[in-house]
Amino acid sequence: MASRNHTSNDPGFGVYVHWPFCLSKCPYCDFNSHVRTGGVDEARYVAAFRAEIAHRAALAPGREVQSIFFGGGTPSLMKPETVAAILEAIAEKWTIAPGAEITLEANPTSVEAGRFKGYRAAGVNRVSLGVQAMNDADLRALGRMHTAAEAMIAVGVASAIFERFSFDLIYARPGQSPEQWRAELSEAVKRSGGHLSLYQLTIEPGTMFERLAAAGKLVTPDHDTARAMWDVTQDVTEKAGLFRYEISNHAARGHESAHNLVYWRYGEYAGIGPGAHGRLITKRGRFAQSTEKHPEMWLTCVETDGHGLVEDEALSAEEQGDEFLLMGLRLSEGILPARYEQLRGRALDRSRVADLIENNMLEHAPDGRLRVTQEGFPVLDSVVADLAS
Numbered sequence: 001m002a003s004r005n006h007t008s009n010d011p012g013f014g015v016y017v018h019w020p021f022c023l024s025k026c027p028y029c030d031f032n033s034h035v036r037t038g039g040v041d042e043a044r045y046v047a048a049f050r051a052e053i054a055h056r057a058a059l060a061p062g063r064e065v066q067s068i069f070f071g072g073g074t075p076s077l078m079k080p081e082t083v084a085a086i087l088e089a090i091a092e093k094w095t096i097a098p099g100a101e102i103t104l105e106a107n108p109t110s111v112e113a114g115r116f117k118g119y120r121a122a123g124v125n126r127v128s129l130g131v132q133a134m135n136d137a138d139l140r141a142l143g144r145m146h147t148a149a150e151a152m153i154a155v156g157v158a159s160a161i162f163e164r165f166s167f168d169l170i171y172a173r174p175g176q177s178p179e180q181w182r183a184e185l186s187e188a189v190k191r192s193g194g195h196l197s198l199y200q201l202t203i204e205p206g207t208m209f210e211r212l213a214a215a216g217k218l219v220t221p222d223h224d225t226a227r228a229m230w231d232v233t234q235d236v237t238e239k240a241g242l243f244r245y246e247i248s249n250h251a252a253r254g255h256e257s258a259h260n261l262v263y264w265r266y267g268e269y270a271g272i273g274p275g276a277h278g279r280l281i282t283k284r285g286r287f288a289q290s291t292e293k294h295p296e297m298w299l300t301c302v303e304t305d306g307h308g309l310v311e312d313e314a315l316s317a318e319e320q321g322d323e324f325l326l327m328g329l330r331l332s333e334g335i336l337p338a339r340y341e342q343l344r345g346r347a348l349d350r351s352r353v354a355d356l357i358e359n360n361m362l363e364h365a366p367d368g369r370l371r372v373t374q375e376g377f378p379v380l381d382s383v384v385a386d387l388a389s
Contacts, residue, residue: 011267012066014259015090017049018273019075020295023109026143027208028170028201032275032293033073042082048302049272050089052291055307056270057093060280063268065094067101067259070124076106080118087123101126101164101258108146111154116161127158128197129167134184138173143208155191164255166195171229172221173201178228182236189240194255198233199248200226230378247330247377264331266324266343274298274308285314317345322388329384334371352387362387
């Protein structure tokens, strides 16, 4: 596919579309997701999405779109006709590259073969399934509405209809041991479509899990156990030929997520929909953008002003340098120091780089990139903070 050929020198341009609605709110989730039991006026949202797409295209005209990602929320609750209309709106304002990656997130509870065929007909060529766990007890503990059997049916449907698919799992769950995780992950890699997203459970502020943890009713594995699970993750996936190309993402060669590589390689992307974030490059510089989070308020803003932006701020050279490090060092390929210097206006501190290399946190790749080592990835935040300071 053409979109996979973009590099860290030319990360490409992507479009992120946020559908903020879910059947229920998971207790660990801090994403911008909302439950609407009375249904959603999809035609009204399509009109608002069209308006926002037109607004961003006016700010960033003439772009060729390498990737489109429908995230949420639960985009698989949308009608296929809604997805088709949004893709048509994008194609009207920008050029969609031949072979562009077009991904839609889906929960196993909303997977139907007919609906998935509708998404495929609309232009979606990749799905990402929120499986999260492969046993029913842990799925219930995570607040998921599907069973393990339903999840595997969804994986089968996805593999039959789409060229590429991925699914997510969460590890370091309460009561989980490294041995249990190894068994679960070993089963998962057999069913993967060449890509897995594997996230360590974190207790996010404002979530139900945070309240339960504060009350002593939720206990996650300790640091040493969680680190052992990280090591298990690397061992099982590498043996299965799913290489870690980003700290939490593993893929066979050529199956990496093109859209997420736009983010991690510090490319340009438009964020459309309630609570979406974007980074657009204009004649005045690189701008950080975000939209109104509340869906109905976002609708009102778009219908009144033509867009839902609540943040549209130029990034300083320092902020761009920091963001570049934060995103790029997540990748196993690492970063090009020359691009950091171009964005930041100065080179990386040689003494800090030398110290991190001496402590086996960073290394120089043969192509001149600077990348995090196997030992450095579990403490990535500290490595980035040290390098950026």
